[in-house]
């Protein structure tokens with residue numbers, strides 16, 4: 467996490483995603499569970515599991531499409547009429563995310579971005595899938611987008627937002643939350659898709675990376691998760707920023 471101070475309101479509720487109503491956010495940026503019985507502790511992840519926190523709530527693969535549809539409903543209820551969303555997906559259930567987006571009348575699929583990252587646990591042993599798909603969804607025609615951010619993909623050469631090459635930062639000293647998003651990735655998305663003062667919503671917040679970086683960038687953050695341990699990691703992150 468960068469050391470920048472928090473400059474906007476930040477809310478983190480321990481609640482089910484379906485409990486949110488009328489947040490009126492400008493954008494939802496959210497990374498759902500994978501639907502893979504994932505807990506971040508499997509031996510093939512090659513990490514010190516004693517530092518991986520418990521309580522990650524996974525979604526069953528056979529009900530995954532329905533869960534994503536319910537998530538899209540939550541995002542629609544909690545963004546304003548010209549709001550937008552960015553929904554992450556790994557490879558295994560990406561087809562279900564795509565289908566759910568097409569099926570939900572509130573949302574239009576405006577585009578897709580790809581986030582390519584280093585996959586430290588596997589990479590020395592065999593090829594591994596290391597690309598996430600980010601579904602960019604919009605409600606109307608008046609969505610906000612800036613075609614330039616402060617990072618190298620916009621500052622040098624030809625801008626290419628379709629494929630973002632951003633390393634995961636495997637923090638050694640902090641408790642590990644499975645699938646914690648890198649702050650740089652969140653910041654790139656904020657600079658392209660939001661303005662200062664906007665409200666950013668993440669009902670599946672985990673360690674709270676989306677909200678913390680938003681509040682560091684002067685965007686109001688509204689977040690939730692069912693996992694108490696996730697909120698503990700979030701609180702520790704805030705404390706370390708305050709030191």
Ligand SMILES: C[S@@+](CC[C@H](N)C(=O)[O-])C[C@H]1O[C@@H](n2cnc3c(N)ncnc32)[C@H](O)[C@@H]1O
Nearest residue numbers: 482483497523646647670671672673675691692
């Ligand atoms: C992929 S993780 C998000 C990780 C997060 N982006 C980060 O940077 O740490 C998905 C999160 O959704 C939470 N979750 C699963 N089902 C939920 C539900 N119905 N309501 C709220 N949170 C839920 C899980 O506990 C998990 O923390």
